Amino acid sequence: MTRDTELAEELYYRGLKTRATSTRPARQISANQLVRILQDPYYLGLVKYKGEIFKGRHNALIDSELFARVQEVVSLRSTGERKRIHEHYLKGSLFCGRCREEDRVGWMVLANVKGRGEETYQYFFCRQKQEHLCDSRYVQTLRVERAVEQFWDSLRLSQKLVEHIRAGIQRTVEHDQKTTRELHAHLTEELHRLDVKQENLLDLAAEGTLPKETIKRRMNDIAKARKRLTERQEGTERKLASVLDYIDAAVELLENPGDLYRRASDDVRRQLNQALFKKLYVYIDEITDAEFNPPFGDLIEADKLHRSGQNDGTSLDSKRASVTEGSSLLFSPSQAVLRIAFDDVSSNDHVVGPVGLEPTTRGLKVRCSTD
Numbered sequence: 001m002t003r004d005t006e007l008a009e010e011l012y013y014r015g016l017k018t019r020a021t022s023t024r025p026a027r028q029i030s031a032n033q034l035v036r037i038l039q040d041p042y043y044l045g046l047v048k049y050k051g052e053i054f055k056g057r058h059n060a061l062i063d064s065e066l067f068a069r070v071q072e073v074v075s076l077r078s079t080g081e082r083k084r085i086h087e088h089y090l091k092g093s094l095f096c097g098r099c100r101e102e103d104r105v106g107w108m109v110l111a112n113v114k115g116r117g118e119e120t121y122q123y124f125f126c127r128q129k130q131e132h133l134c135d136s137r138y139v140q141t142l143r144v145e146r147a148v149e150q151f152w153d154s155l156r157l158s159q160k161l162v163e164h165i166r167a168g169i170q171r172t173v174e175h176d177q178k179t180t181r182e183l184h185a186h187l188t189e190e191l192h193r194l195d196v197k198q199e200n201l202l203d204l205a206a207e208g209t210l211p212k213e214t215i216k217r218r219m220n221d222i223a224k225a226r227k228r229l230t231e232r233q234e235g236t237e238r239k240l241a242s243v244l245d246y247i248d249a250a251v252e253l254l255e256n257p258g259d260l261y262r263r264a265s266d267d268v269r270r271q272l273n274q275a276l277f278k279k280l281y282v283y284i285d286e287i288t289d290a291e292f293n294p295p296f297g298d299l300i301e302a303d304k305l306h307r308s309g310q311n312d313g314t315s316l317d318s319k320r321a322s323v324t325e326g327s328s329l330l331f332s333p334s335q336a337v338l339r340i341a342f343d344d345v346s347s348n349d350h351v352v353g354p355v356g357l358e359p360t361t362r363g364l365k366v367r368c369s370t371d
Contacts, residue, residue: 008034038070046105052133053105064092064279068109071127088122088141089270090148090280096126097283098136106134108282110141124282136283143285148273151280151287153258157251157299161306165251165299169244187233194226250295 012028020026029037044067045060046053068091088110099106106128113121122141128134201218204210253260253272261272273280278291292300 005031035074038074041067041105043067044105044107053128054103055105064095064107066092068092068107068127071107072109089266090124090141090144090273093270093273093277093280094124094144094282095279096128096134096136097281097286097288099126099128099134100281100289101283102134104128104133106136111138113138139282139285144282147282147285147287148280149258149262151290152261155254155257155276155296155300157254157303158307159255161303162251162255164306165302166248169248173244184233187229191226191229191233194222194229198222247295247299250299254296254299 008029008031011034016029017026018029018033041048041053042056042058043061044064045056045058047056048054091110094108096104096106096108106126108124109127111123111125113123123138124141124144125138126134126136129136198219201210201215201222205212205215253276261269264272276292276296278293280287281289291297
């Protein structure tokens with residue numbers, strides 16, 4: 001029994017079966033069906049149409065690294081090769097730049113090729129080549145590694161923007177602390193008023209001037225109001241700390257990213273690439289484009305706009321206006337970064353932490369008032 005058949009059997013016992021029809025009951029999927037399922041790009045948030053792959057409307061179910069590992073296992077088994085799976089710290093981060101030009105999605109997989117002697121060479125190649133949909137080349141891993149290092153060098157933020165953003169973080173923290181204190185004082189006053197109302201009701205109950213049902217209803221209303229106010233009061237300390245600390249950590253990383261990346265071990269490089277990039281696009285031996293995770297893409301965009309404003313002498317007013325247009329009390333990490341970069345943190349606006357971002361525990365490197 002092959003490993004694919006064993007896996008299909010295990011999935012059958014766990015409930016994965018073919019769809020029953022009027023003439024045929026549900027049954028175990030075949031090994032070939034299982035392979036087709038495992039190769040379906042739907043798991044990456046993609047759809048296949050007329051032999052080509054496009055971005056779908058649904059979210060990815062797994063990350064690209066896991067999908068690439070599965071494809072490598074499937075490929076090795078289809079060729080009868082039984083060697084161990086080859087690992088590389090760039091696996092899962094690289095996508096095909098050639099396919100991107102053709103509006104397709106092609107993920108880069110790793111292959112080990114034996115030379116004429118005993119040497120073994122590692123290459124990255126586009127998975128779409130196996131479907132004869134991509135004409136990109138095999139690229140030696142060493143050349144890809146150097147291209148990624150050079151790309152990291154290009155991500156360095158200007159020192160002036162770094163100083164500007166940290167000054168903006170300082171102002172935003174101080175404003176948020178002031179607003180938090182004011183809200184806390186207001187809620188404390190409201191809680192005191194509820195205490196007075198409760199005391200008055202107790203006095204009326206002792207005098208017997210109000211029906212018991214009326215007193216009971218009003219006491220329940222006061223208890224509910226006190227609970228709401230207490231929850232708000234406890235939440236007033238939350239505010240900006242996590243998102244601003246995250247932005248500060250991202251700024252520190254991009255102050256000298258190339259040196260940091262070169263000094264890192266392979267495991268740390270993998271983590272750095274996965275933290276910064278959703279996708280790194282490779283064509284021949286160059287990084288042609290990248291999709292960033294927040295807030296790194298926002299910081300790099302702010303740096304480009306900041307440099308263009310400095311270099312050509314033009315004002316950033318138009319960019320600043322586009323950032324603030326349609327603003328609300330709650331805005332995204334992208335708006336947070338750009339507002340701080342453009343000195344546009346309104347006294348009436350508050351940034352809230354983005355869902356899914358885990359705040360660092362380093363602590364902000366800015367002075368915060370403690371009164």
